[in-house]
Amino acid sequence: MSEVIPDVMRAIEIAAPGGPENLRLTERPTPRPGKGELLVKVAAAGVNRPDVLQRMGVYPPPPGASDIPGLEIAGTVVDAGPGSTHMIGTRVCALVAGGGYADYCVAPAGTCLPVPEVLRMTEAAAMPETLFTVWVNLFERGFAADGDTVLVHGGTSGIGTMAIKLGTLLGLDVIVTCGSDEKCSAAKALGAIHAINYKAQDFVQEVQVRTGGKGVAVVLDMVGGDYVPRNLQCLSDDGRHVSIAFQRGPKAEVSIVDIMRRRLTLTGSTLRDRDIAFKTMVADELARTVWPYVEGNRLKPVMDQVFPLEAAAKAHARMESGDHVGKIVLQMTA
Structure with a gap:
């Protein structure tokens, strides 16, 4: 039985350019996948330096991308647009152009990689970017x-x-x-x-x-x-x-x-504004050359700290402090 997808979801938005305190929890309409896209119920999202720059107002999202920060996610596929062959219920991690700090996120099918059992969702969310x-x-x-x-x-x-x-x-x-x-x-x-x-x-x-x-x-x-x-x-x-x-x-x-x-x-190079075809090509290369190391439990991200979604401001403050070693991640549910 397929999951009932709510009309609204929790998300982190940037109230105004500035410090971490300008990140606030809000409700947004749940996005719907288009052609070649997947809707992922997000379990965790990575926090990256470009997210901080976007919050400061110096790195706007590319045209057509969500204004919700977050460039990498891990979760479960709950819906698929036309042209996608992914099965509903598949665990994936994905590189996205925005929208990761939310309960649901649309991801291009081509930038998704399968999450093996050896990876926790918080670890998988720390991989793509x-x-x-x-x-x-x-x-x-x-x-x-x-x-x-x-x-x-x-x-x-x-x-x-x-x-x-x-x-x-x-x-x-x-x-x-x-x-x-x-x-x-x-x-x-x-x-x-x-x-x-x-x-x-x-x-x-x-x-x-x-x-x-x-x-x-x-x-x-x-x-x-x-x-x-x-x-x-x-x-x-x-x-x-x-x-x-x-x-x-x-x-x-x-x-x-x-x-x-x-x-x-x-x-x-920059990555965020590259087209889907390029990112899909990179994902295919990673699937062939690197992902076997992940599946074999030989390559995992170094994890610094995991914060709940509502503590996104604390996660950004942690990154800006420079004290972290490895990846900072937001977790959507405990």
């Missing part, structure tokens, strides 16, 4: 390959911890930067070969020392600004610099001569 981001940027744009050494900033963030775990599984040596000795210890416990406290050490010098002067094949950078020229100093010849955020600003000054002489590649 970081996994898609790391796969696209470290492996596809950065061409990281077995045996490469890579540098990842923000080593204990959701993206950083996923880069460590997935990179290690796929044969990378992962060096990270962190903001404290405690976080460095946590990163090394997860599999990083080196963890550099950027507040106490010069990461450029440390990378050169720890690679015997060779440098790294790829830098995955979410800092931007004045980090970019320093990152280039960390690269080996033919190295790749991949930008995914710019917490220290969107502009940098680099030497074109150095880029030419050492054949460096500067690239980057």
